[in-house]
Every structure is written in C-alpha cells, then in structure tokens.
Amino acid sequence: MAFDVGMDLEYRLARIGHTNDRRNDAKGNEPENVAFGRFGSTDYLFVASERSSVVAVYDMSQPTAPVYKQALPGALSPEGLVTIPSRGLMVSASEMDDRGLPARAAFNIYAYQKAAPAYPTIQSADRADGKPIPWAALSGMVAAPSGSTVYAVDDSFFRANRIFTVDVGVTPAVIRSELRITDANDVLKTFGATLPAARDNQAFDQTDVAAMINADKTVNLDPEGISLASAGGFWIASEGAGSKTAYETGRNITSANLLLRVSAAGVIQEVVTLPDAVNALQARYGFEGVAESNGKLVVAMQRAWLGETMPRIAVYDLTAKTWQFHFYPLDPATSPNGGWVGLSEITALGNNRFLVVERDNQNGPDARIKRLYRIDLTGAADGSTLTKTLVRDLMPDLRATRGPVLEKIEGLAVLASGEVLFVTDNDGVNDSSGETQLVRLGRILN
Structure with missing residues (x-):
C-alpha cells in the first residue's frame, strides 16, 4: 500500500455538501474507479465517487503522499473515467440512467486549465x-x-x-x-x-x-x-x-x-x-x-x-x-x-x-x-x-x-x-x- 486516504475524502465531500448520508453505514462515498493522466508536467489521479457523484482530483507528484486538489461535479453516479492528456481532457460517464429518477446520467468532459476551481460554489x-x-x-x-x-x-x-x-x-x-x-x-x-x-x-x-x-x-x-x-x-x-x-x-x-x-x-x-x-x-x-x-x-x-x-x-x-x-x-x-x-x-x-x-x-x-x-x-x-x-x-x-x-x-x-x-x-x-x-x-x- 502506497497511501491510505482514511476519512480524508469523506470529510472533504461533507464540506462541499456531497455526503451521501444514507450510505454512511455502508460504503460511504464509495470510490468506484480511478484514472491516471499526466497534464503538463504533473501526474494526476482521478477518483470517481459513485455514491457522492463527484470525481476527486489528486496531485500525484509524490505517489506516497498524494495532494488533494479539487472535486469535479460528476452528474449521477460517475464510474467510467478516461483521461486524454494530449487534448487536456478528462471524461467521466455515469454508471446507469433511469428515466424514473429525478436526476439523469451524463457524460462530463473536463478541460485542464490554470484557473481557480469553478466548483464548489459553497462549502x-x-x-x-x-x-x-x-x-x-x-x-x-x-x-x-x-x-x-x-x-x-x-x-x-x-x-x-x-x-x-x-x-x-x-x-x-x-x-x-x-x-x-x-x-x-x-x-x-x-x-x-x-x-x-x-x-x-x-x-x-x-x-x-x-x-x-x-x-x-x-x-x-x-x-x-x-x-x-x-x-x-x-x-x-x-x-x-x-x-x-x-x-x-x-x-x-x-x-x-x-x-x-x-x-x-x-x-x-x-x-x-x-x-x-x-x-x-x-x-x-x-x-x-x-x-x-x-x-x-x-x-x-x-x-x-x-x-x-x-x-x-x-x-x-x-x-x-x-x-x-x-x-x-x-x-x-x-x-x-x-x-x-x-x-x-x-x-x-x-x-x-x-x-x-x-x-x-x-x-x-x-x-x-x-x-x-x-x-x-x-x-x-x-x-x-x-x-x-x-x-x-x-x-x-x-x-x-x-x-x-x-x-x-x-x-x-x-x-x-x-x-x-x-x-x-x-x-x-x-x-x-x-x-x-x-x-x-x-x-x-x-
């Protein structure tokens, strides 16, 4: 094991309103998939949280000490992740779509840029x-x-x-x-x-x-x-x-x-x-x-x-x-x-x-x-x-x-x-x- 995130991600998602309270006695935010990509000269790890519907981004410059950077809103239950460093993009896909649910599935395309995160808007x-x-x-x-x-x-x-x-x-x-x-x-x-x-x-x-x-x-x-x-x-x-x-x-x-x-x-x-x-x-x-x-x-x-x-x-x-x-x-x-x-x-x-x-x-x-x-x-x-x-x-x-x-x-x-x-x-x-x-x-x- 290179690194144990412990409760850190749970607390970070609680701060931005993404704690899935009904899952706290089960799998919490349930990280479901990861993807790696080098953007510029920096290595990043993207972690899809199925139950909290975000993608957490970590700077992996030091693999044994990842640095949390931001959370990307991931539509409903993001699970599939693909990085496209040559185009400065990362793509997430929802696990499923259900016409009967209040929210819908989506593909989200994120662009790498040097700017302050646009999300969250409240923490x-x-x-x-x-x-x-x-x-x-x-x-x-x-x-x-x-x-x-x-x-x-x-x-x-x-x-x-x-x-x-x-x-x-x-x-x-x-x-x-x-x-x-x-x-x-x-x-x-x-x-x-x-x-x-x-x-x-x-x-x-x-x-x-x-x-x-x-x-x-x-x-x-x-x-x-x-x-x-x-x-x-x-x-x-x-x-x-x-x-x-x-x-x-x-x-x-x-x-x-x-x-x-x-x-x-x-x-x-x-x-x-x-x-x-x-x-x-x-x-x-x-x-x-x-x-x-x-x-x-x-x-x-x-x-x-x-x-x-x-x-x-x-x-x-x-x-x-x-x-x-x-x-x-x-x-x-x-x-x-x-x-x-x-x-x-x-x-x-x-x-x-x-x-x-x-x-x-x-x-x-x-x-x-x-x-x-x-x-x-x-x-x-x-x-x-x-x-x-x-x-x-x-x-x-x-x-x-x-x-x-x-x-x-x-x-x-x-x-x-x-x-x-x-x-x-x-x-x-x-x-x-x-x-x-x-x-x-x-x-x-x-």
Whole structure:
C-alpha cells in the first residue's frame, strides 16, 4: 500500500455538501474507479465517487503522499473515467440512467486549465472538533439586513433541522456556523396538545405533531422557507407531509403546514397554522417560502390544493392574526417529460412587492421552466388572482455551468447591496447528483 486516504475524502465531500448520508453505514462515498493522466508536467489521479457523484482530483507528484486538489461535479453516479492528456481532457460517464429518477446520467468532459476551481460554489467551515460542518439539501435563504451574510435552512432530508449562517462575501461562499432548531420551551408540544388526540387522514393531530419533536427536543420538520422576524430571530415555513398517491387520488391527507417563529438561539417561540377551512383542502406540496414584510407574513404555496386550479399566496397579519389568500397563475408545463410547475421560494422587496421562484420539476435535458417573477400585493383583494412580471429566465444561468440543468431552485436572497442570489437543493444526494450551485445574478433589480 502506497497511501491510505482514511476519512480524508469523506470529510472533504461533507464540506462541499456531497455526503451521501444514507450510505454512511455502508460504503460511504464509495470510490468506484480511478484514472491516471499526466497534464503538463504533473501526474494526476482521478477518483470517481459513485455514491457522492463527484470525481476527486489528486496531485500525484509524490505517489506516497498524494495532494488533494479539487472535486469535479460528476452528474449521477460517475464510474467510467478516461483521461486524454494530449487534448487536456478528462471524461467521466455515469454508471446507469433511469428515466424514473429525478436526476439523469451524463457524460462530463473536463478541460485542464490554470484557473481557480469553478466548483464548489459553497462549502463549510470546521466545527470546534476540527471536522467540517456537514450539510446538504439547502431549501430556503434570506439575507441579513446588511453586509454579505445570508441564512439558510436544510429540509426534511435531515431529522434535526438547522439554520446555517453563510458568508457570501467570499468565493466560494462559506457556511460559518450551524444552529439547531429546538422545542426547548415546549411551544410546539403545547400547540400539539391543543389538537385532537387522533383524527382521520383529513387533518393533523397530536400524533403528527409529536412526531416532529425528537427526544432531545430538536425538531424533525420540513423547513422550506426562512425569513427574518421583526420580533427577533426567524420565521420558518415548514411544509406539510403527504403522499403522492393521496394527492393524485384527490383525498385529503394528514398534513401540517406550519409557520414557526424561532429565537436567535433557534428555540421555537410561536406556531401559526392555517384556518381549518383551508386545512381541509390540504394536499401534497404546501408551504415553500415565507417573507415577513410590513407586519405580515407572506407565504408561497407550491401547487394548487384540492378543488383549486392555482396555488395560493397566503398572507398572515401578525397583529390581527387573520389570513388572506390570493391565487398565483402558473406557467403551463412545457417539458417533453411532462411533470408539473410550481412555486418554490418568495423574497420581500419592500412596498408590498415580492420575488417568487417558479419552476418545473424537471432537470437535465427535460428542464424548461426556471423563472423569477415579481408580484405586487398592493390593493390585492382577498381571493384575487395576482398579476406577475417576469424578472429573469434562470435557465441560461443554470446552463452556464455546462453541466446538467439542476431541478430545484429552492433558496433566494436579495442582499442589502441589491445583489440577487439563488441556491439549488441537492436532495441530500439521494437519487441526485449532489451538485449544489449558489448562483450570483448581480443587481438585476435596478
């Protein structure tokens, strides 16, 4: 044996969001194949990680002491590797393609060049023990009032949800810290106790809420949106649970779409839920983003609920504690693979105006709709259908990586400087390439 990499590669992939958490008790990132090539005067070894979907690059100038250089996003499960030094290229190929998976296989062609790596676009700093903060599945973002800090949340892929503090003033952006969301004061537990002990599948009950609270009082929610709270801390939008079968057959399902105010320490302070009459219409695909503005919480709901043809923009008055609802007209699905179109994020612009992300559930060659729209709620009556204005087609931005177009734009933030950012959700590297792209759009709102 010339060299034992030990846990080094696992930690490096955790730092860039590529840890396949569901494989940690089996083969980890599962290096599946290697290829060697001399580029310029340097020998390189390329290591294909099947489960984490990256190709790790090592400088082999000293064969008994390889030096890690970078990770290349490898589409879904790269396994075949070929180096072509005469053309300055390395090619990877996915192991298999499955039309039923969210991500698709691909050939990736990489060119040798003397430049800073284009990937990752976001990585984590170390915990106190010297190991990187593990992360994945970023699903919502909001900018701090000033500077270059944004806050992000991970979604239901993980069973103890966190709020991340991200420094986007550097490239790549850096997750500086993590904060566990907890029910330390039993606020969520008390809310659950106000519900019936057990109900049929038409409404959530004590059992459903109890399942959201772990033994150590961390919480198992589905955070899909985050906003700064004027009272301090954050608002978290948690999407209700449900099954695809229940949605498609038109039955109401057990679900809990919740808004939770948490302190700056991550402790739940308040729980807000929808009116019973609206909950009675619940189906899969609920809360997808939240923004506090002018004393109100504005929530984007991903898709239409039972008996409706458009998703709702829900508005909760924090003082009156009342709800209003508007309907959002989605673009029709145009992908050759069919699928659906829905909302996946909302961000406040001030003066009752908001940015929303509208996207289809397709990726790679099937993706067609990834768009940023502006809506204005000024004077909008309860029950009205909103008008939207296209701000930017995001497909060119996603294609700019020259890799597969990623499906899930889940986080959106507008910095105090006016710069707009979005981030993709990598689904915890579960049937996904694991690639996360934090894309900087610049001051596109000027």
